[in-house]
Amino acid sequence: MAIFSAEHRRLMQMLHPSHHQEYSELLTSLGAFMEKEILPLSPKLDAGTASIKGPRAALFAQGMGQIPFPTEYGGLGLPFSVYAISVELLGTADASIALSVEIHNAVAEGLVNFGSESQKESYVEKIITGRKLASFALTEPASGSDAGTMATTAEKKAGEFVINGSKMFITNAGEADVYLVFARTKKGPSAFILEAPNRGLRFGAELQKLGMRGSKTHEVIFSDCRVPEENLVGEEGKGADYAKEILHGARIVVAALNVGISQLAYGKAVAYAKQRRAFGKSISEFQLIKEKIADMKTEISAGRLLYLYASKVKELGGDFSSEASQAKVFATEMSLRVSDEAIQIHGGYGYTTDDLHRHWRDARLLTIGEGTSEVLRMLIARRELSREL
Ligand SMILES: Cc1cc2nc3c(=O)[nH]c(=O)nc-3n(C[C@H](O)[C@H](O)[C@H](O)COP(=O)(O)OP(=O)(O)OC[C@H]3O[C@@H](n4cnc5c(N)ncnc54)[C@H](O)[C@@H]3O)c2cc1C
Missing domain, CATH: 1.10.540.10 (Acyl-CoA dehydrogenase/oxidase, N-terminal domain)
Structure with a gap:
């Protein structure tokens, strides 16, 4: 392939x-x-x-x-x-x-x-160029979808910001050289560049995950973690807006990632359907298996077109938040359906083969991470209801 x-x-x-x-x-x-x-x-x-x-x-x-x-x-x-x-x-x-x-x-x-x-x-x-690995630290133990309620603080003191609090479920944590950290100052949520190592920065134990197991995920803990004042990104108090903008673009990419997962699960399902025999014939000859193959392929194509459409809207400039969210909601839920059908087509071998059920396990993260499907549906509806028809 x-x-x-x-x-x-x-x-x-x-x-x-x-x-x-x-x-x-x-x-x-x-x-x-x-x-x-x-x-x-x-x-x-x-x-x-x-x-x-x-x-x-x-x-x-x-x-x-x-x-x-x-x-x-x-x-x-x-x-x-x-x-x-x-x-x-x-x-x-x-x-x-x-x-x-x-x-x-x-x-x-x-x-x-x-x-x-x-x-x-x-x-x-x-x-x-990969000389410095970066990590995005927004989510906290008690605030995920509702990131505006973040409790991590950054206090300005003698030319520095002193960060206290913690961030949860952070990808690349522990390995990264640079963290984009969101913390609350007197003016509201703000964004900071934090370089590792730093005496005030430590990490919780690696989180054990259902899927995406090659990537590292940790809690990130700040105890009087000092960053120079010049590491404030943009304007103080605008961090929540910056995080939202960054995530809109990331959602297009997450949609693409899920189309990629689906493509591999689909390819394995097609190959298996052609070689597995039951009732004296290849299972790919059964109408119900053909229906699954047709639906999987159609959904993958639709997911790909949605993320490419959102990419084009982004390239043209202007608000692409609804298109990015539509692509993410559809592609992430689609890749769960496709990787689930790939398991079904493999029968018992699907349920017992790591190299097949890992596609479902990997896909499972992304109706949650970078905006849950529920929250993104709210975003799409809000944006679409406010549009001139
Ligand atoms: C493996 C992994 C990697 C991650 N990597 C990162 C990272 O690198 N950086 C980072 O900052 N974060 C990261 N996250 C965090 C991720 O973005 C959050 O888990 C996600 O935003 C959801 O937040 P939460 O887990 O606190 O769930 P909650 O916000 O508590 O949501 C719980 C449930 O309530 C629902 N819900 C919440 N509000 C509403 C509402 N208004 N209406 C209807 N339903 C609602 C949600 O949809 C969800 O089903 C990662 C998470 C995981 C699991």
Whole structure:
């Protein structure tokens, strides 16, 4: 199976008629690298017998982190839709590396959009080339969807901000060099760049997860954690707006990641259906199995079109929050249905094979992380009800 397929190539042609060859070459080469170097490692990452560090660093060396960023900060300056497809490919090769890379890149996007010139110069190129691993620290033990109620504080004292509190379920925590931390100052939630190590920064034990097991997730604890005043990102009190904006973009990418997971689960289901026999014939000849294959394929195509549509709306500028949320809600729920049907088609082998049920376990995170389906449905409805018809 080619991770970058003829279907992706056709979509590139439609989306970028004058540059599709250049973009397709980049994605073909990334896809080939992922097939050779990442895909075979994926079961080991799930089993905890391989580390994410080597393959993630190798991906950055291939330029994946640089795709959508401006050339003045070391990026490739390519459209967001090209980046989103690259994350779909990575979601097929290994979902947990894709999770780690997408949240890392979301931090870089936040700094490009809201950071000062000197913050952009100091951090963006290092992050997108993988020289510094980044982590996004918003959720707290008692505030997730309702992030505006965050209890972590940042008090201004003698040219520094002193951060106290904790953040929960943080991807890349413990490994990251740079944390984008959201904490409440007198003016409200604000964003800070925190470099590790720092005497006031420590981590809870690694959280044991249902899926996405290659990625690291920890609680992050701040005890009089000092950051220089110049590490405030943008304006004090605007952190909640920045977090929302960063997450809108990240949701498109999470949708792409889920299409990638679904694609692999679907590919395995089709291959198995063709070779498994029952009642004297291949199970792929049964109408009820054919219906599953048809529905899985149709839903994957729909998820892909939704995340590419949201990417294009983002590229054109303006508000893309509803389109990004529609793509995420649909693609994350779709990948649960598709990976569940892949288990069903494999029968008992589906339930007992790690390398198959891990697709459902990986997909299960993303109707929760980066905006739950419930909260995103509220966001879509609010946005759509306020639109002129
Ligand atoms: C593996 C993993 C990795 C993560 N990585 C990160 C990370 O890197 N950085 C980060 O900051 N966070 C991260 N998160 C946190 C994630 O974004 C949150 O778990 C998510 O936003 C939901 O918050 P919560 O868990 O507190 O659930 P809650 O907000 O408590 O929600 C619980 C339930 O109530 C529902 N609910 C809440 N409000 C409403 C409402 N108004 N109407 C209807 N239903 C509602 C929710 O949809 C959900 O079903 C990660 C989480 C996990 C599990």
